Amino acid sequence: MGSATQKQTTLQQTSKMKLTILGCHSAVPRANTNPTSQILEIKNHIFLIDCGEGTQVELRKSKVKFNRIKHIFISHLHGDHYFGLIGLISTFRLLTRETELHIYAPKGLKELVTLQMKLAGSWTNYQLIFHELTSIESELIYEDDKVEVHTIPLDHRVYTNGFLFKEKLGERKLDMNATLNADIDVAYYNKLKQGFDVENNQGELIKNETVTKKPNKSKSYAFCSDTAYNETMVEQIKNVTVLYHESTFLEKNEQLATPTKHSTAKQAASIAKQAEVGTLILGHFSTRYDNLNDFKLEAQTIFDNVQLAADGKVFEF
């Protein structure tokens, strides 16, 4: 029993979704503020989202195993979201990586990285696979048996996508007491988890729902940066567990947000409210603000469950 309990605990732990903020500031890297980058750990994947300058150093500080990153998602080709990527690709090579690496990014990045490698006279010794994005409609860009990733079309000064990461609905969970009482052979347990009715050792049909419980609610994470206030995303991100939405400015500086196609904290909160998300995380703060708590206070006038991103901060859901 001890070992079974331990296994169950482990399963529960791995089903947690973990978000590590490597950088959450806009524009210019400074001694104490990093540009956008984050790690989403979901269903045993380590997804890297955006990769501003300095990301590889932040990855080291956060003790992320470089080799476990197999998929990198780049929202758009403004420097504060990708200038650290070529260095990371190059570092992977120097670390003699062999695992293939997938990069999902706007068209153009492949040409750029290829030129950089040509100029350096060095090519990766691992497979580097670009998935160039051009669609202005949401598309499914990654899928396996546990998780899927869709683009979220955003409204910014250049072609930009957010990303929606969704766990697939898991297996049903055995009610062990009921299963044992029903005298079902262990060989049928997998069928039960998949939702089938099965026969027990006496040849009686056992209805699935009498011996299993609903799977855990599947979790989801929507990354939306950079974007102007954009209600068209609401339907797609409806009820997500966590929404990371940029809030470069406070409402008092809305006149800066509008022409640069960024959002205010209040606008981010309005999207969160309409989409009825679980938690709103604010980020991509302009470095002009000293007191980031003002972002939280402003957002909470609209939507209650607000968190502030911070470089190095870890969220678990």
Next chain:
Amino acid sequence: MGSATQKQTTLQQTSKMKLTILGCHSAVPRANTNPTSQILEIKNHIFLIDCGEGTQVELRKSKVKFNRIKHIFISHLHGDHYFGLIGLISTFRLLTRETELHIYAPKGLKELVTLQMKLAGSWTNYQLIFHELTSIESELIYEDDKVEVHTIPLDHRVYTNGFLFKEKLGERKLDMNATLNADIDVAYYNKLKQGFDVENNQGELIKNETVTKKPNKSKSYAFCSDTAYNETMVEQIKNVTVLYHESTFLEKNEQLATPTKHSTAKQAASIAKQAEVGTLILGHFSTRYDNLNDFKLEAQTIFDNVQLAADGKVFEF
């Protein structure tokens, strides 16, 4: 007299050559080691030499005024020597720089930076002037009335230049006692400093060397990274005040240095000895070594005046 003394002190101070190491490690940026970048302050110029990832943050830590950097010299297009450049160019734009910026770099960088700006849909609002280098012979790439900069052809895996920064010989210095005793009108002082003989108030010809002293010895700095052991540079860097020479490896790892076209500490010292330089600074250390003092000890078996570069370290000469 007080003000004259003060002025003289100021002049002496500005004639110091100051080298700030922003990063001096090879290959991969880590939490505590930065790739190559340094600032040379010489004759009121602030020259940036190489620009690995993270340079702009190191510049901030070293309190260098971004706007005073007008010339950037890039040795070669391996990432650890230039991946921080595009971010810096971009930051200059965000800081609404107006001063023009000159970049001296191997051909290819202009195409790359242009592509990055095209993808971001944003162009600098200051003049960005590329001086693309292709010559395999040394060439004069910058000159004004105080200083000149020459390339030093190096031997590396891709086209690479070191850079030789030389103060021009300054004006002769007035021997004020002798000048006053000779009763020379102040209007002639500039002519004296330029080396001319002049007439005094009595119409007598005063020989220049009787009332002036030699100018200060002009200083020079040679930056040589990255390069294999390469005696052909010796003649060009003969007697420089300071030589920064890469020493990626210790002699015990010479089998790594040779195929990668890097140098050992001993080889760097041998170049310093043959060129009879004033001071040798070692840098571009491989991150495989824990005790960098071994580099100094090894070099000192050949050449005595050896210093070790370190991130953030400042040298004055």
